[in-house]
Amino acid sequence: MMSSLKYILSGALLCFSMQMQAQVFKKSKDADQLYDEAVKETKQQHYEKAIALSREALALRPDFTDQELLLGRLYMLTGQPSLARKYVKEVLTKDPRYRDAYLYAINIELGAKQYYEAECFADEGLYYFPGDKDLLLKKLGVLDEGTKFYQADNLAQTLLDKYASDSTVRRTATGHYLLAGQYYRNRRNYLMAQQQFEKALLLDPDNEEARIAINNLYITTGSYTRAIEQVNADLTANPGSYDLMMRKLGLLQETHNYTEALAWLQQILKRYPNDAKARAMDTQLRMEAASWYANADPYLLYQSVLEKEPGNREALDKVIGLSMSRGAYREALAWINKGLKSNPNDSRLLGLKMDVLESDRKFTEAAAIAEVLRRGNSSSPDLRSRYAALKIASGRDYLAQQQYDLAIPEFEKALQADPKDSTAMDMIANSYINQKERGKAIEVLDRALTVYPNNRRFLLKKASILTEMGQHDEAAAIMEQLLNQYPADGKYAASLAEIRMNAGRILMQAEEYTLAAGQFRAVLEQEPSNPDALNYLINLHAATEQPDSALYYADKALQYYPDNKDILLKKAGVLTDMKRYEEANAINYQLMQRYPFTLKYRTAYTDGLLAAGTAYQRNNATDSALTTFRQVLTINRKDSMALLYSINxxxxxxQYDSALIYANQGIKYYPDNVTFLQKRAVILENQKQYEAAATAADSVVRLSNTPANNDYADYLRSKTLKDQFGMFFLHSSYDYNSTTYNIATLEYRHFIKRGSYAARLNYAGRQQGTGLQGEVELYYNHTSKLYSYALATYSNELVFPKMRLAYSLFKTFKHDIEGELGVRYLNADSSHSVSGVVSVAKTWEEFWVNFRAYFISDSPEFYTSYNLTARYHMNRHQDYIQFNAGLGTSPDDRSRLIQFPKLAGLLTRSVGAGYQKTFRYRTTVGLFGTWINQKISNSVFQNQYDIYITLQRKF
Known part of the structure; x- marks a missing residue:
């Protein structure tokens, strides 16, 4: 039992220790990660978990404004307004230009019914973001909640003027008018309520709430006629609506128009035959009608008089008047037409018919009667104005139906009747604007402005059209005129600035940068602190490579917005363009310190350091450049450009070891990046670690199989090959001898760290036997600029000289000049000659030229020989074309050494050319030809022709 308990306790302790170890060594999350998690939890409505994560993030970074705002929102969502208010206010204290914080602050105060505080936050937000649609909509909501409907009306109109086509604005404004209408209706201010409901219907003609409200209002105020007109209008749009049909029936019943009510009920029953309510109304209406008419209806009495006396004018007037008062316009029109049959020019009846038609919204027909009446009394100003009003109403109807070809003539006729009618002018202009005929609209507005030169509506409309036409200067002139007339009205200053800003933007898109800058400067003359204009001028001058001007406007902007991070970043960018890297990097460093988790500031700082480093690099300040690039890598150890610059x-x-560390670091972070692998290969090549370099080059080929990469890999792989096999063949022919002579050579060469050594066997067949010659050769590099060449040969003397010895010391000087000092010894045919050798070689990019002189002592004679060789190298110096010319016979001339004692004193000239080609740095083939002309005597010359073929293969 005790043993079991012991094991259980041991196991528990082990689990507890493992859990504690996991907690201790668990990698802590930074504030940004916590913020991201809090956002995810908020979206999933896990508010308590999101609050805990947010508080943890703020504990790590107290000045994390995004996190504070999220926490404020979470407290709003969980019904904790006090805490929400605390965090949102802290955000606004730290960053007064945090737009979303104002929206949250307004919502918090609205929820707490602190309307004054909410309005203050809205005004403060609009101070920093003037004209912001969302803030304006929030303020409209605050004013509505606080029942400040007069101010709200003005704000709603401002929103509609600025965002006329925005569905959200129109919907919000409609809601405002409905709320205001209900407010005034509840306080029995029916006139104001009616105006508000009419505005709502103007914005949303299909709004059911507005229709019902205004209909009820008509009934409350006893305006049954207007109520019936409204229902009839609604029925025109929706003729089968049961509710509308029953509403009209109720109104007819209220006005005791039982005849029409019963007829209308029959239509309802026809459409809804099984409706119990409608069927019950049939009996009820007939009972009410019988009771009403039993008490004597004046309408019926006057109608009975007319039946007996059709010409009774008083009875006719009464019947017409009663029909109109009951809203029975069709009946009234029928009685008027009956009267006009007997007296067609009766002005009284014509006037009544005009009224009826107008009430029935038949404005065109009413205007035609008004024109008839006006002709009969042309001096009447009332008839003239009535005619004009009816023509305008008729035109509006056509305009609403987008029948512009019918609307415009109506407005023009109204103007003919009253040339100063501003409404007609306005309607004509609107017609052309709706048709996008801006030129004609301008003509109409100019005509209107000759009559009303200071009319604000016409001026604003003209400015708007000119702006759309791209005539910004003219539009701005109009706004300046309005601003001068009404300096206290801020909307004109804002409109003028907006016109100029739009003009500047358009000019920038058209790459008219000078003109665009003029527009933005004009905005600053009016509003020196306008942030958009300042920003555009900074960007514009920076883009057009005018950094001094860009810096001027950046400094000017910082006078108004000293802590604006975007402007500071732009100033740093301008300073970088001006190569004032220290100042630019100081700003970027401050921004990075203030916002350590914002990537763009870190990027800007590192980019600035890179620019400074490359500038040091161009000025050969290598140590300063390396220090700067190390700073970049301290901030971002993965920065590819800093790694590459440092490697180079x-x-x-x-300093190959350090370069290799950076190259390996680059490969670690960017394993598929060809450049770092190439750099590694080059560094290893410079260290003469050819095996490792070739492996790196093979990796490059696997990632990018291009001819250049393959070529470099082959080159490095060839450097790892230490042995070479060669075959050479020399063919000589003569014009003075029919015999040809050939020399075949086999060679083995081994490459060592400081050069190479080789052994050769030369073979030549002659009539007298086979000549064999053995050779050993050495190239040895003492230093990078000093190397030796040595050669020793021995033969059986049948063809070749018995012995040759050679040694030269080569040294490289400045400007790619190489000098040689050497000695040669030759033993042939019992002749012993010793020669001194001097040569000078020079390289010009792909060209190499060598001039060599031999000073030959063959006792008792002394000779000289000269040789000039020129080569043109190709394909990374693998291949070359060669040209050579010689004077005299040199001890290095293999084809004539056996005859050297005979030829040494002769005047010999030679020229030759050849081509050598290397395949993949391993196999080399060459073909060379030489023509030698020897002067035997003053009149005798002989010629020799050499063909030399080479083949070498590394392995």
């Missing part, structure tokens, strides 16, 4: 600089300084 260290390579140039021959």
């Amino acid at each position: 600089l260290l390579n140039a300084k021959q």
